[in-house]
Amino acid sequence: MIEERHTTLDSVFHALSDRTRRAMLRSLAAGEHNIGELAAPHRMSFAAASKHVKVLEKAGLVRRRVEGRAHVCRLEPQPLCTADEWLRFYERFWPERLGLLDELLRAEDQGAASRHKRGRSKD
Amino acid sequence: MIEERHTTLDSVFHALSDRTRRAMLRSLAAGEHNIGELAAPHRMSFAAASKHVKVLEKAGLVRRRVEGRAHVCRLEPQPLCTADEWLRFYERFWPERLGLLDELLRAEDQGAASRHKRGRSKD
């Protein structure tokens, strides 16, 4: 099960290491799409794009449902959450990025929430 | 510069897609280590481990400083932060995992912080 988690992280991070696949996930964040729609924005053959989707699928990031002749894909966010959990271990190393949360929780525990600035970035 | 960010994400996620390298980062989270120390826990040749360190270095995750005959490595957390930023875009998809932060900030803004449980996982 720990083993499982490692192979999961392997495949998830690998899936994320390609720009095309990251873009596909972004598309899927906006809603379901079939393979053709996912492939369209990328300058490559349909077959190549289809392979990318398969990589995402194997990483558990995408679920596919066949609907007539179309394969409709939907985002499966759980593995991203797992990856984020792994990353967040290092949270304490990047200054103020989200050390914020712990600060807030601590302050809250003491019944006295202090004031903080917020600056979040978008993509 | 956007371009730069993409190649960074490519190399960072790729670096993270290997278990050995993730373990090395964990070691470095505890403090500086030279290559030999980083290599020791892993059943592979010294040279192989050295290559892994180089991958981490190229991804900007590790900084190396030569000290006599030893190469001392230190964790460079910034790219992890960048990766996390990318991942956190999907935050809204995994239920309540850390929607917590925003909740807290919102509550704080209203001058009334509500109580929450915290449950974080380790690796």
Next chain:
DNA sequence: CAGCTATTAAACCAACTGGTTGACCTTCCT
């Protein structure tokens, strides 16, 4: 039925990965 649409499958290719080994520098120790 024919033909278009959506998609996979298979064969192939060049480039990269993760690993090995052996040769080779430096630096430290005695």
Next chain:
DNA sequence: AGGAAGGTCAACCAGTTGGTTTAATAGCTG
């Protein structure tokens, strides 16, 4: 000076990746 310690580099290898093209399958549509 000589040798061990800490690392790199280059060559090599098998397996994977990301891409191509061509062919095949399955579902709609007229």
